[in-house]
Amino acid sequence: MRGIPKPLFADPNYHGSCDPEVVWNAGNHEWWIFYTARRATRKSASYVGTPIGVISSANLTDWTFRGYASFDGVPGQPDMPTTHWAPGIIRRGDEYHMFATYKDNAKPPWGGKGVIRHYIANADRLLDGWRLAGVPNLGQPDPIDASLIAVGDEFRCYYRLGGGGGIHWASSPDLDDWTRQGKCQGDVNASKAVTGFGYQEAPYVFFWQGDYWMLTDPHEGLAVYRSSDGITWKTNGTILREPGTGPQDATRARHPSVAVVGERAFIFYHTEPNRPYPTPPAEKRTPREKISYLQMAELRVEDGKLVCNRDAAIDLTGLEQVE
Template identity: 30%
Template sequence: MIGLLAFAAAATAQPVIAPKPLFRDPVYDGAADPTTVHDPKTGEWVMFYTNRRASLPPAADPKDVSWFHATHIGIARSKDGAHWRYGGIAAIPKSCTGETLWAPDVERFNGLWHMWITVVPGVFKDWNAPRFLVHLTSKDLKSWQCGERLELGSDRIIDASVAALPEGGYRLFFNDERMNKAIRTADSNDLVHWTVKDRLTETPGEGPKAFRWKGKWWLISDAWKGLLVMRSDDGTHWTRQSDYLVADAGQAETDRAKGQHPDVIVAGDRAYLIYFVHQTGEPQAATNPAWGRRTVIQMTELHEAGGVVTVDRNAPTEVVLK
């Protein structure tokens, strides 16, 4: 099964409406890059996210991006998938990672939790630094053990998404910044050794999320002008959708900018898109330019017809997870 995307959790007794924002980080107000799983031991939903230090005072140099660095992985928890509370910081060992952690992907395979995380080995004022993926495992989603660093033929690798293949083995979707930020794939039989395979996109993008839904493969990624959607019958040959999701600003407060870095929860025939939004469209940004660095998590339902996926981010999102 595909980690968070195929599970048997109890349905909520009654549908609930997701608030806007879905979640806001209480530490630095910079929740981004979510990955969401259901914990069968506690019955709760658990979200891991990049804890950007968005509320730090701006540096003298406007190009200084050190606030993107020295980031932990935050945790949020929910009983119904709609109402979330802050759950602290993930216990990820620095011995095999580093000072800066981005964009976790958490999946459950063969009774064990796996995390692939982007590591930047230090705190930098610019983007000129190596980036790579590290694999960790956990039995309880609380304590994480070091695995291996993935060797994928580039020193600028970010944003993992891992899925189990129906015929056996696993596929990694990731962003190679040395290839004009292309989305690429790699395959493995053991989740340790990976063989780099295909390049899926020619245009730049990041944050891929792969999942199976309604008998097809889907890949949604952040194209920086909304979310790019691709579909496939076999996971190898892909068709690109012309329209981007959440490309236009939403109407609701805290949702007035394009959606970025997606996650998806599949619940039977229904599926939910989780994304983050910069606060550039909020009234506070008019008097405080740094307010736009802040990011919140939002949720909307995916709809599919004739192989085309759409969302209405302005409509109330009825959350029914099972």
């Protein structure tokens, strides 16, 4: 049994790989991870001017850097005049749909107001074939961190609104026309007395073992919520707050994605192992404090709670194929 590398991946240019989104590429029969390629080792403008990086693996163990995604024919480069963050991706037939936060500039520290853009690419063009399909009306200010899931004949998008707007969701019959449903119901947007958190971002929703699960990033590990219908959520604790022992994993997990393979589920997340908590403002963080890595672990459910031992060995022997 070969071990999963730790870290799983580090961006080869600015060492700022974060916000992973893992998908099965049916065209290549590989797992692909799309991530925000922060420019971590710059002294300034580290969080803007960022492309979407891409890595691939046939076995979830050996990962190859493919480069940066191209949008509307513009090749992705380590330094961009515009900003893309936190892609959420879903497959529909032979096409893949990406909802990514977009800002039309690279002004530090955060680039001002943005939108979530909808891009489409064919299964055989997931690196260089993304084309703009539209800008869904998901509300303002500053929608970020889209997560997409199909529920029956309906598509759902979960995301965060700026200005203290909380975690919202919207529904669509076709990924084009969206109806805003407002704040997620239940515990997700409840008070700190209920959730334990005053702030959350990066909602990620997946279906596993008969229930819907939402993970969020409150900068204090990952918050977990559970739902029977993906609409009303109940708090289910926290995972990955305590540091791991693996290389570059001795810190809190951030902004996750999950690959469900049969009865098993694997979480991908990023770490910023040199980042202090509480954290200085963006432009006062040193390059060393901004470096980030991708990591992987396996999820389990024990006594109705989602748990994750980030230090446990992952045995992929006999893992079923995804088609």
